Amino acid sequence: MLRSVLFLLMVCLSSAPALATETLRVLAWPGYADRDLVRVFEIRHDVTVEVTFIGDDDELWQRASANDGANFDVMAVNTAELRRYLDKSLLQPVRVKNIPNTRNQLPRFRELHAVPGLQHKGEPYGIPFTYGAMGLIYNRQLVKQTPTSMNALWDPRWKGKVLAYSGSSHNFSFTALTMGVKNPFQLTHNQFVEVVHRLSRLRDNAQLFYSRPEEVVDSFRNKEVALVFANYGEQQVQLLRRAGADVGYVIPKEGALAWLDVWTVLRGARDRNLAEAWINHMLSSGVSGALTERQGFANTLTSMSGPGHDKDKLVWLEPVEDVTKRAQLWERIMSVAPRPPR
Numbered sequence: 001m002l003r004s005v006l007f008l009l010m011v012c013l014s015s016a017p018a019l020a021t022e023t024l025r026v027l028a029w030p031g032y033a034d035r036d037l038v039r040v041f042e043i044r045h046d047v048t049v050e051v052t053f054i055g056d057d058d059e060l061w062q063r064a065s066a067n068d069g070a071n072f073d074v075m076a077v078n079t080a081e082l083r084r085y086l087d088k089s090l091l092q093p094v095r096v097k098n099i100p101n102t103r104n105q106l107p108r109f110r111e112l113h114a115v116p117g118l119q120h121k122g123e124p125y126g127i128p129f130t131y132g133a134m135g136l137i138y139n140r141q142l143v144k145q146t147p148t149s150m151n152a153l154w155d156p157r158w159k160g161k162v163l164a165y166s167g168s169s170h171n172f173s174f175t176a177l178t179m180g181v182k183n184p185f186q187l188t189h190n191q192f193v194e195v196v197h198r199l200s201r202l203r204d205n206a207q208l209f210y211s212r213p214e215e216v217v218d219s220f221r222n223k224e225v226a227l228v229f230a231n232y233g234e235q236q237v238q239l240l241r242r243a244g245a246d247v248g249y250v251i252p253k254e255g256a257l258a259w260l261d262v263w264t265v266l267r268g269a270r271d272r273n274l275a276e277a278w279i280n281h282m283l284s285s286g287v288s289g290a291l292t293e294r295q296g297f298a299n300t301l302t303s304m305s306g307p308g309h310d311k312d313k314l315v316w317l318e319p320v321e322d323v324t325k326r327a328q329l330w331e332r333i334m335s336v337a338p339r340p341p342r
Contacts, residue, residue, distance in 0.1 A: 023048045024274050027064055027075035029261065030055075030212055031235055031295040032130075032282075041281045047274065055211030056167035057081050058327055065090060070268030074275040076129060078259040079117040080185075080317035081169075085264070086120050092265050093123040098276040101283035102127060109300040117319070118262065126262030127279050129288075130297045132233035133314055134165075134174060134257045137216075140246045142226045150178045150229070150252045154198075158226040159205050163216055165231035166209040168330030169320055174229065174257050175199055177315060184257075185318040192329070199333050209334070213239055220245045238296035251313045258314035 024047055026033060033051045042049055052072070054060045061084070064075055069090040077085065085091050096102055102110055109128040112118050118126045138147055142161070153162050165171065175195050176184035187195065203209075207223060210216055213232045217239050219225050230236045230249065237249045263279040265272060281287060288299035298304040320326060 021046065021048050022271065022274065023050055024074070024271070024278060025072045026051045026278065027060065027072045028053060029076055030214070030232075031291070031297065032076055032261075034290065034294065037287050037290060040286075041278060044281075045274065045277060049278075053212075056165070057169055058167065059211075061323075064266065068268060069266040072266050073269040073271065074263060074265055074278050076261050076263055077126070078261050078317055079115065079126065080259070080319050082117050082126055082262070082264070083319040084323055086125060090267050091125050092267050092269070092272065093120075093125055094127055094263075094265055094279065095272075095276060096124060096127070098273065099127060099280045099283065101280045104285070105283065105300045106303065115260070116316075126264045127283070128260055128262050128300045129282055130291060130299055131258065131260040132235070132297055133251060134170065134259070135230050135233055135249055135251045136256075137228035137230045137237060137240065138248050138250070139220075139226050140248055142224065143248075146248060146250060147227065148250070148253050150174065150254060150256075153227055153229060154201055154205055156205070160207050161224050161226035162202075162206045163219055163225055163228040164202060164206045164209050165229050166211050167231065168327045169323060170231060170257060170317075171199055171202075171330060172326050173317070173320065175202070177254055177257065180254070184315070186321045192325075196329055196333060199330075203333055216240065217243050217245075234296035234298075236296075255313045255315045257317055259317050 026049060028051055030053050038049045038051060052063065054063060060075070060077060064072060064085065065088060096112070105128065108114065112124045115128060118124055136147055136150055136152065152158070153164065172187065172195050173184040175198050176187060176191060179194065179198065181187070181191055207225065208215065208219055213236045216228055216236055220240060220243065228236065234249065237247060240247045263282060265275045269275045283301070285301060288301045291297050292299050
């Protein structure tokens with residue numbers, strides 16, 4: 001009898017699943033969570049980290065808003081997009097006391113009340129991580145004279161040699177900026193009509209509308225590329241130069257859109273403390289320093305210089321008038337026969 005009981009006990013134990021390690025689900029942009037840096041966090045907290053990389057704000061919204069925000073724990077998002085998540089109650093406040101590394105940030109990033117869009121009803125919903133400008137990359141082997149304006153992307157000389165970004169919202173804003181629109185984030189009906197026509201012409205001039213920075217590197221290797229609308233800014237410059245491309249980078253005379261990405265905690269986070277520990281890890285000198293060294297991105301711990309840090313020429317992203325309208329019109333533009341907006 002005793003042998004039978006022991007046998008059954010052994011069978012049950014052998015068939016029982018091993019104790020599951022807690023998993024942190026992260027939604028991030030390329031270059032934000034390199035595997036070796038993630039591994040340090042996993043070992044320190046005895047957890048598994050699943051990182052899902054996204055290519056544009058539309059994809060980020062689709063993934064983060066699905067299932068009422070329950071599919072991920074923590075994500076990186078730019079401040080201009082933050083409002084739509086707050087409006088849908090998809091986020092929860094970030095408890096700064098649980099993120100001691102914020103004390104090492106530059107004052108302009110540490111003082112959260114001074115960063116537009118971060119606070120809601122007196123509570124912070126994001127912690128600044130990195131920022132960058134969407135400048136213009138040019139191939140010095142093809143473009144002999146340094147371009148001064150984003151209008152170069154429409155130049156018929158470069159037809160089929162232009163790379164543009166696939167994000168709907170940014171494309172409307174940067175195109176409006178090239179047209180001299182005072183507020184490219186709040187377009188009128190007539191301005192929408194003009195921007196749609198202009199983006200249609202960009203579509204015809206472009207070789208590719210990319211989502212991820214690696215796609216641009218592949219295009220330089222396999223095809224002739226003259227100009228790139230650099231949504232990822234200096235990260236793309238660094239990637240291209242490491243691949244052997246002879247490229248220059250400028251902030252055009254009309255200015256360049258600039259973004260500030262923050263880490264925020266989803267409403268459906270399974271472990272809020274762990275999500276905040278991740279944010280603290282991202283703000284460590286090792287991780288933030290690696291972000292700059294490896295990717296070319298600015299971090300919030302050290303001051304930066306260069307073309308993408310000229311404050312007078314940066315147009316910081318703001319919430320737009322109608323995200324859905326922009327996305328729908330962008331899909332229409334990319335169709336064979338785009339129609340003007342209604």
